Amino acid sequence: MPAVVQHMAALVDGIDVASGGELRVALDTPMNPLHISFAGPGKSDTDLSCAIAAGIVLNLESEGETERAVRIGDRLGITPRVNVRVNPDFELKSSGMKMGGGAKPFGIDSEQAPALLREAAALPLQLSGLHIFCGSQSLNGEAIIEAQTRSIELALRLAAEAGFTLAHLNIGGGLGIPYFPGEARLDASAIGANLTVLVKQLHAAHPDARLAIELGRHLVGEAGVYVARVVDRKVSRGQVFLVTDGGMHHHLAASGNLGQVIRKNYPAAVGNRMQGDGSLASAVGPLCTPLDILADRMELGHAQVGDLIVVFQSGAYGPSASPAGFLNHPAALEVLV
Ligand SMILES: Cc1ncc(COP(=O)(O)O)c(C=O)c1O
Numbered sequence: 001m002p003a004v005v006q007h008m009a010a011l012v013d014g015i016d017v018a019s020g021g022e023l024r025v026a027l028d029t030p031m032n033p034l035h036i037s038f039a040g041p042g043k044s045d046t047d048l049s050c051a052i053a054a055g056i057v058l059n060l061e062s063e064g065e066t067e068r069a070v071r072i073g074d075r076l077g078i079t080p081r082v083n084v085r086v087n088p089d090f091e092l093k094s095s096g097m098k099m100g101g102g103a104k105p106f107g108i109d110s111e112q113a114p115a116l117l118r119e120a121a122a123l124p125l126q127l128s129g130l131h132i133f134c135g136s137q138s139l140n141g142e143a144i145i146e147a148q149t150r151s152i153e154l155a156l157r158l159a160a161e162a163g164f165t166l167a168h169l170n171i172g173g174g175l176g177i178p179y180f181p182g183e184a185r186l187d188a189s190a191i192g193a194n195l196t197v198l199v200k201q202l203h204a205a206h207p208d209a210r211l212a213i214e215l216g217r218h219l220v221g222e223a224g225v226y227v228a229r230v231v232d233r234k235v236s237r238g239q240v241f242l243v244t245d246g247g248m249h250h251h252l253a254a255s256g257n258l259g260q261v262i263r264k265n266y267p268a269a270v271g272n273r274m275q276g277d278g279s280l281a282s283a284v285g286p287l288c289t290p291l292d293i294l295a296d297r298m299e300l301g302h303a304q305v306g307d308l309i310v311v312f313q314s315g316a317y318g319p320s321a322s323p324a325g326f327l328n329h330p331a332a333l334e335v336l337v
Contacts, residue, residue, distance in 0.1 A: 001320070003336040004220060005029060016059075016170070016214050020047040027054055037170065037212075039085060039131060041065075041105045048072050052080045057168065059085045059131040061107055063116060070123050079124055083168055085131040086113045086158065090150050092135025092174045093143040097259060099172075100134030107131070110154060117162035127164065129209065130155050133172030137217065139186055144174055145194045148213075152198045156205055166206040173214035177221040179313050180264045186218075217316035224315025226251050226332075227271060228283070228294065230307045240281035242303050247285015247292040250332035252322040254311045255285070255293050268295040270303040271310035277302045283309045287327050 002025045009015065009029035017023045018040040026036050038051045039059035048065075049072050051058050060066050060082050073080040087109050091101030099106055108116050113130075120127050132151040138144055151171040159166050178185055195213075202209050228246030235241070248255035256263030268283065270276065279301025285292035294311055303309065319332040 001318075001334050001336070002028065003334070004315075007336060008219065012215075012219070014212055016212075016216075020044070020050055023047070023050060023054070023056065027056075034081075037083065037131070039133070045072060048080075049076065052076055052078050055081065057128060058082045059170070060120075061085050061105075063108070066116065066120060066123070066125075070125060073124060079126050081126045081128060082120070083129045083131045083170065084108060084113060084117055084120060084127070085133070086110050086154065088132055088134050088151065088154055090134065090147070092138055092147040094138055094140040095135030095143070095174055096137030096176065098135045100132065106133070110158065113158050114161040117158065117164060121162070121164055129166045129168035129170070130158065131170040131172075133170070133214070135172075135174045137176040138174045139176045139178060139183055141186055141188075141190050144186075144191055147172075147174060148191070148194065148198060152202055156202070159206065166202070166209040168210050168212065169202065169206075170212040170214065173216060173218065175215055175218040177217060177313060177316075179266055221316035222313055224313075224318060225271075226254065226311040226314040226318060228285070228309050228311075230283075230303055230305050230309060231286070233281075233303070233305050239297070240279070240301050242281050242283045242300060242307075242309060244283055244285060244294065244309055245329075246309075246332065247287055247294055248289075248322065249285065249287060249292075249324055249326045249329055250319055250322055251294070251311060251314060253317040254314065255291060257291055258317060258321060263293070263296065265295050265298055266314070267312040268298055268300065269310050269312075270300055271308040273302060273304075273307055275302075276300070286329060 009031045014035035015026045016037045033055045036056040041061045069080045085107035087107035088100045091098045228244035230242045232243040252258045254266040280297045281301040283295040
């Protein structure tokens with residue numbers, strides 16, 4: 001959402017993007033291109049050309065991508081600025097989405113990294129450092145501390161083995177937000193205290209290294225609410241359904257179809273009629289699939305046609321992570337207030 005990116009650009013030290021489209025949004029902000037990085041497997045030659053021309057940092061995901069970056073840099077007459085993304089040999093425990101450890105399409109396996117780093121140092125590339133991202137959406141502070149500590153250890157070991165100095169080290173994020181009953185906000189103070197120690201360790205070996213963490217969802221996820229209007233209210237065999245003009249085509253994550261194994265409800269309410277009567281209803285979308293659920297049997301039974309169903313914790317993985325084209329309903333409107 002460009003308006004959010006503009007707003008956040010003034011508050012953060014850098015932006016990591018995951019597509020050519022996101023890169024253009026980031027380049028439209030006042031952020032220094034040196035502090036924009038581009039991760040993600042499958043960067044096209046066009047993506048690589050745009051990134052190299054803009055002077056941002058490419059997080060290289062494979063040997064093939066490294067070769068293409070060199071070729072395109074040569075054609076453009078620009079030395080690409082790069083980090084190597086490493087797939088660590090550990091994962092972020094108790095995370096919603098594991099992005100490292102085991103066989104993964106992301107980054108270069110840590111066992112292969114020293115050889116690639118030595119190779120890259122001899123190529124026309126400006127190698128500035130490493131990117132290690134092992135998972136997302138964790139509410140377990142100890143697991144995050146462990147993953148960050150292991151990421152620093154790994155980076156120090158790889159840099160020593162490959163004989164190069166880190167100017168930049170991105171150890172990913174993984175800090176989650178509470179979505180479901182029983183989940184609590186992370187206490188970031190212990191994570192911060194540990195990071196202070198880790199920065200000292202890093203600077204002892206690489207005094208000029210800039211340490212980055214990625215806090216995408218953690219920064220914006222709780223700031224967003226999704227609102228859909230009830231267009232029909234019906235009862236099927238005793239169960240009340242509120243059929244809304246929004247659903248999984250706007251908010252796939254709340255429908256439970258973005259990686260949930262057992263569907264759980266996001267927090268939701270009748271936004272214009274907060275005081276309920278305790279009766280239950282399910283809020284569904286207009287798509288002809290039983291997957292199109294916003295709230296399954298929640299205390300929304302007092303909602304009437306025209307009322308607003310509000311889904312909280314919707315500031316991340318909203319419309320941009322949803323199948324907007326499915327059945328060609330109107331797109332979600334995004335507004336920064
Ligand atoms: C490289 C990278 N950065 C950031 C993220 C987003 O993390 P979060 O969900 O914590 O915003 C992901 C998600 O998978 C990722 O792969």
